[in-house]
Amino acid sequence: MSAAIDRHVRELDRLAEDLALLDREIAQVAIDNLAANRLMTITGVNLAVAAGIVAAIGDVSRFDSPQKLVSYFGMNPRVRQSGLEAAHHGRISTAAVTRAPCWSRRPGPRKAPGPLHAFFVRIRARRGHQVAAVAVARKLTMLRWHLLTKGGDYLWARPALVANKTRAMQLQAGHPQQKGSRRGPAYAYNIKALRDREMLIAAQAERSYERLVPQWKSRRPKPGARVPQFGRTK
Numbered sequence: 001m002s003a004a005i006d007r008h009v010r011e012l013d014r015l016a017e018d019l020a021l022l023d024r025e026i027a028q029v030a031i032d033n034l035a036a037n038r039l040m041t042i043t044g045v046n047l048a049v050a051a052g053i054v055a056a057i058g059d060v061s062r063f064d065s066p067q068k069l070v071s072y073f074g075m076n077p078r079v080r081q082s083g084l085e086a087a088h089h090g091r092i093s094t095a096a097v098t099r100a101p102c103w104s105r106r107p108g109p110r111k112a113p114g115p116l117h118a119f120f121v122r123i124r125a126r127r128g129h130q131v132a133a134v135a136v137a138r139k140l141t142m143l144r145w146h147l148l149t150k151g152g153d154y155l156w157a158r159p160a161l162v163a164n165k166t167r168a169m170q171l172q173a174g175h176p177q178q179k180g181s182r183r184g185p186a187y188a189y190n191i192k193a194l195r196d197r198e199m200l201i202a203a204q205a206e207r208s209y210e211r212l213v214p215q216w217k218s219r220r221p222k223p224g225a226r227v228p229q230f231g232r233t234k
Contacts, residue, residue: 026051027173035060038147040165041157042140043112043202047169053144060149066142075138113203114156116140118210156205158198164189 030036030051039050056073063069070076119139124132147154167186171177178184188194 023172024174027169030054031169031173035148037166038151038153039144040169041153041162042143042147043114043116043154043156043158043161046165047172057144057148060145063145066145069145070138070141073141075134075141113199113206115205115209118206118213122210122213156202158202160186160188160191160194160198 027047030047033051033054035054035057036047036050039045039053040047045053057063057069060069063072116136116139120132120136123135127135143154146152163185167184
């Protein structure tokens with residue numbers, strides 16, 4: 001029995017070493033990848049998520065619209081219809097919804113304020129948690145398409161948080177620790193006052209979104225236009 005346990009422990013140690021090596025290789029590739037760094041400006045997107053998205057998308061130019069990328073990730077509801085029977089809408093055909101960042105996964109997602117959180121709360125109040133999680137996942141996918149296609153960072157990025165994620169990626173890639181009294185850009189994340197200031201700005205953006213939503217007016221779709229299965233999710 002003891003020999004079997006020792007064997008399994010050695011196997012776990014070996015697998016951990018292999019995973020650490022893979023993590024380092026991923027970081028070494030991603031560190032100079034503009035798309036991965038750009039996606040990491042989104043709150044809730046770390047190196048692992050950004051690298052996975054870049055690997056899945058490949059060349060974003062092959063998707064000529066954000067809706068094409070949404071379909072590629074399987075976030076459109078399946079519609080089953082036979083003959084003259086009414087159409088039946090199936091479940092979203094992807095597990096990506098369950099990996100939506102902190103705006104929808106955590107209980108009490110006030111830890112990540114911002115327009116995306118306000119969007120999630122608004123949809124949840126009307127359609128329930130699951131539909132809101134799907135809507136956030138779709139919104140994030142469309143956001144990623146715009147960032148990668150138009151070459152810009154996330155508008156509501158938190159600089160100290162982004163610098164901290166970038167520094168973590170550098171260390172994972174094997175870059176040396178910084179020594180001496182000189183502080184790098186990631187040090188700001190260690191200062192609570194600066195973190196709170198960034199959270200306050202994000203919370204202000206969330207409140208601006210909440211004030212803007214009541215001013216929207218629903219517009220009837222044009223004749224022949226395709227109506228989204230989950231309704232309008234601005």
